[in-house]
Amino acid sequence: MFANIGEDIVTAVLQGAPPGTVYALVALGFVLAYKTSGVFNLAFGAQAYASAVLYFKTHAEWGWPVLPSLAVSVFVLAPLVGFLLESLIFRHLRTAPPVSSLVVAIGLTIAIPSIVDLALDFQPRNGQIPLGIVPNGNSVYYPVFDLYSFSRDELMAMGVATAAMLALAAMFRFTMVGLKMRAVVESPRLTELNGLAADRISISAWMLSSLFAGLAGVLIAPRFPTLAPGRFFDIVVVAIAAAAVGALVSLPRAYIGGLALGVAIALFNTFIPRWANDHSWLRPMQNNITPALPFVVLFLVLVFMPGLRRARFAADPLAGVDPPPRSTVIPAPISASEIVRRTLGTTLLVVTLIVLFTRGDSAFLYLAGQGAALAVVYLSITIITGLAGHISLCQGSFAAVGAFTTYQLAARYDTSVLVGAVAGALVAAAVGALLSVPLIRLSGVWIAIATLAFAFFFDAVMVKFSWTGAPSGVATGDLVVPRPVIGPWDMASDKSFLAFLLAVLAIATVAVMLLSRSTTGRMLRATRGSEIAAQSIGISPTRARVLAFSLAAGLAGLGGALLVIQQESVNYDTNFAPFAALFWLVLVVTFGARAPEGAIAGAATFTLFDKVVLQGTFIGWLLRSPDRVPGLLPVSPKWRLVLFGLGTIQYASHPEGVLEMARARRNRRRAEDDDHDDDHVELALEASV
Amino acid sequence: MGLGGAAPAKNGADVSAALELRRVYAGYGPFRALFDVNLTIAAGEAVALVGSNGAGKTSLARVASGLVTPSEGSVVVNGRDLTRAPAYRYARAGVAHAPEGRSVFATLTVEENLELSIHRIRGRKGLKAGLEQAYALYPILGERRQQLAGTLSGGEQRMLTMARVLVDAPRLLIADELSLGLAPLMVQHTYEALQQLRQSGVALLVIEQHVTHALALCDRVVILDRGTPTWIGSSEQARTRLQTVLHSPPTSN
Incomplete structure (x- = not known):
């Protein structure tokens, strides 16, 4: 009996080693990027994706031998990406607050994979993944104690990860290069006063960490069922959990953290099904616990490891040398031209709506309705990011809470979906308030990462219960939600429901505007500026934060509910999954998170930009004939991701x-x-x- | 304005001058801090920079070490025009700047802080000797060599900053708020070290609260007022003059 358990444990450890190595590899890369650039580089996965795709293209599609493919994708493309990122973007953000570079990194997470896909004409397809870099990597196995067999690919990845950990740790500990890289991260100016060219050091650091991203990308790609950017992003979040164990700066601890996560997951996979036989309450969760483990670890580490929290981004002692940020608010004098402009804007809006309602075809009405519902969700970003100044990456989960509540109430108790939507908003607000409590002591980047961990936890566990989405429904999208009927109005048609949505959107917009002008709004804005200063004038930052999270979550829940009513079913994966919801933040931040216009423009862009601009409908309408549209159009919808992903770059200098x-x-x-x-x-x- | 002072600025590259600021205007974004500053520091000369809060002393020091690029005018270091050059070129040209306050790498250890500049100047072989020199100057740093600089006390961080530039043995040493936060004994140590450097031909630009200390060390005094030098003279002249200037409201000539 005990021998069996011992054997099981050893098996689990061996089983956990290969995935653990993958986590360790990415965690090492993430720590490397963080140590050498000070950037919380969520785009690490996107960089890995770029190299993995190029390797696949050259090796599998064009039939190049392994070495040239590897050279081009890992040793040429990856450092080049790093060079471009540093010299074009991050060099100018070195003294910006960490949250700014985080937002830019999120934008790049969206933009880089699309650029790669467009440039290489690549389309992620199921089963289309590169083979490993060693011959017969996935077919030759080496058994260990007859318990588990390692494939050549796995051994290769494990070897590279171990060697990289040792080499990089030695570089940081014993060489001047490593020391210089650490110095530049803390203060490029002080480094220059020491007579060292900060720009050159910074470039080489970025090229090194990007090279590592590329290597990791090529090594881990064979493990995925699909070569898709979302997979790489997911694994980066898991890797952050591993890296967090080492306070994000220790390479050996990140390596151990990664392996430990892999082993822990294997152990859970082995033992939880057995326990579930004895404890029935475990049964519904047995498949959900293990995928959620990294996110639970990440969340707990963030909340309960004060060392990590306090491992603040050491402030540049020479920050005072930089010119102060330009004041973003210049009071607008209401002049004649402003009145004319506003009148024109309103007229344009009214005309657009009239055209939409009278001439718009069903596709446009549907997309406009979707845009209006999404705009309500986006307004929640106006509250949490624009007003309160927090980066929340779990607005998709809040929206999903609203959506699931509406669906469950309608499906089980035949409740009106409108009542369901209101209930969904309330439930989401409660979830938001609950979530904000453990986050109270976190700040800036850590809030963003903790909310991201929550979003992934929600994604892995909460979605799959019978009382939320239930696994079958999520996959097939058969969670049907009816359209509402209010008295004599049946909103079954897209047109009538669009009118309803626009009315709700108008009310929500006015509410957000009133909120920002109210005492509560000022309280939130004060804490956005400085929590310490706000505290000194009698504002409780705790209260402000709980309030901001619950208001934003409530609004997101309402919007999510409206969205699924509009679409008449809950499509969790396409609408609310963490990676999908990243683009929301990108859009709102690019247009402007501080005023409702930004949210509305963002939502309109999300739904209509592709149809109207990229497919050439608008130009065709301008030229009065679809035949005269230039041959350039239609262009791929991926340009939308490129354009607005890169749009976040201006966030650092213009957060408005x-x-x-x-x-x-x-x-x-x-x-x-x-x-x-x-x-x-x-x-x-x-x-x- | 442009008061010439005791060492008049010559046209063209003056090889003997450690630093030459010609008609320098500088600031931070929309904020202007320096207006029409002319200042020449000859090789081996020691200049004290005096003025009230916000007079532009720190900005002048930053221009002299390349941290702030002037919007107009030029900066010549050891005969080379470095006006638009990045700060590291200034350092390589022989300017060592100890900025005000706690200007250390908080996440590096004391030893690593020192290694950065010593390694550049003396190479791997001179590293040990350079470190020993720094620890001889401030023994407490030697005791804490493996400690993170961010965990040092304010005075210790100040010593670390000063140790870096003192060991550097540059052509021009700029010390901003030289003795702020240092214990009296350490102030004395620091001044002795500076005196030695002076005798070996290092030029000094010193910003100092203890005017008497500064006057004892320096040949020349520059008084800044609202971003412009309003008075330049010898230390002896300054001693009599400062009493009246510093204790009366600033004039607006």
Whole structure:
């Protein structure tokens, strides 16, 4: 009996080693990037994806031998990506707050895979994955104690990970290069005062960590069923959990953390089904616990390991050398031109709506309805990110809570979906409030990562219960949600429901605007500026944070509910999965998270940009004939991801977004014109005297 | 403005000057900090920079070490025009700047902090000797060589900053708020080390709260007021003059 258990444990350890190595490999890369650039590089997975795709293309499709494929994808492309990222983007963000570079990294997570797909004409397909870099990597096995057999690919990955850990740790501990890289991360200016070229060190650090990303990408790709960017992103989040064990800076501990996660998952997989035989309450969860383990670990580490929390990003002692950020708010004088502009804008909106309602075909009505429902979700980002200043990466989960609540109430108790939507909003608000409690002591980047961990936990566990989404429904999308009937109005048609959604959106927009002007809104904005300063004038940051999270979660829940009513079914994977929901944040932040316009423009872009712009419908309409559309169009919808993913780059210098930025620029120009006018007046006065 | 001072600026590259600022205007974004600054520091000369809070002393030091690039004017170091060059080229040209406050790498150990500059200047072979020199200067740093610099006390961090530039043996040493946070004994040590460097031909630009200390060390005094040098003279002249200037409201000439 005990011998059996011992054997099982050894088997599990051996089984856990290969996936553990994958986590360790990515965790090492993540730690490397973090140590050498100070950037919380969520785009690490995207970089790995780029090399994996190029390797697949050259090796599997074009039939190149292994070595040239490997050289091009890992030793040329990967460092090149690092070079470009550093010199074009992150060099200019070195002194920006860590949250800014995190947002940019999220944008790159979206943009890079699409750029790669477009450039290489690659389409992720099931079963289409590269083979490993050693011959017969997945068919030759080496058994260990007759308990588990390692494939050649697995042994290769384990060897590389171990060697990399040793080599990198030695580099940081014993060489000047490693020391210089650590110095630049903390203060490029102080490094320069020591006579060291910070830019050059920073570039080589980025190229090194990108090279590692590429290597990891090629090595781990054979483990995936599909070569898709989402897989790589998921594994980065798992790797962050492993890296968090080493406080994100220790390479050996990240390596051990990765292996331990792999082994722990294997142990759970071995033992939980047995325990479930004895304890029936475990049974519904037995398949969900293990995939959720890394995210639970990450969340717990973030919340309960104060050392990690306090491992603050050491502030640059010479930050004062940089010019202060430009003030983003320039009060708008209500001038004649502003009134004209607003009138024109309103007219345009009304005309668009009239055209939509009278002439729009069913596809447009459907997309517009989807956009209106999404806009309500996006408004939650206006609250949490724009108003309260937190980056939340689990708005998709909050929306899903609203959606599932609506579905369950309608399916089980035949409740009206409108009542369901309100209930969904309330449940989501409660979930948001609960979630915010453990997050109270976290700040900035850590909130983002903790919410991401929650989103993945939700994705792995919560979705799969019979009282939420149930596994079968999630996959096939047969969680049917009916359209509502209010008295005499049956909203079965997309047109009538669109009218309803627009009304709800208008109310939500006004509510958010009123909120931002209210005392509560000012309280949130004060904590956004400085929690310490806010505390000193009697604001409780705890209360502000709980409030911000529950309001945002409630609104996201409402929007999620409306979205599934509009789509008439719950499609969790396409709408609410963590990776899908990243793009929401990207869109809202690019357009502007501080005002509702940004959310609405973001939602319109999400649903309509592809149809209207990229497929050439708009140009065709302008040219009055679809035949005259230039041959360039239609272009791939992936350009949307590229465009707006890269759009986040301006977040660091303009956190107010492009809409507000344009307005500020107009106001500034007008203010300058006014100055000139004053000059004229003064000159005239002087002349008259 | 442009007061010439005791060592008049010559046109063209003056090889003998450690630092030459010509008609320098500088600031941070929209904020202007320096206006029309002309200042020449000859090789081996020691200059004290005096002025009230916000007069532009730190900005002037930053321009002199390349941390802040002037919007107008030029900066010549040892006869080379480095106006638009990045700060590391200044350091390589022989400028060592100890910025004000706790200017250390908080996440590196004391030894690693020192290694960065000693390794560049003396190479791997000179590393040990350089470290020994720093620890001889400030023994407490030797005791804490494996400690993270961020966990040192304010005075110890200041010593670390000063140790870096003192061991550097540059052509021009810039010390901002030289003795702020240092214990009296350490202040004395630091001044002795500076005096030695002076005698070996190092030029000094010193910003100091203890005006008497500074006057004892320096040949020349520059008084900054609202971003412009308003008075330049010898230490002896300054001693009599400062009493009146520093204790009366700033003039706006």
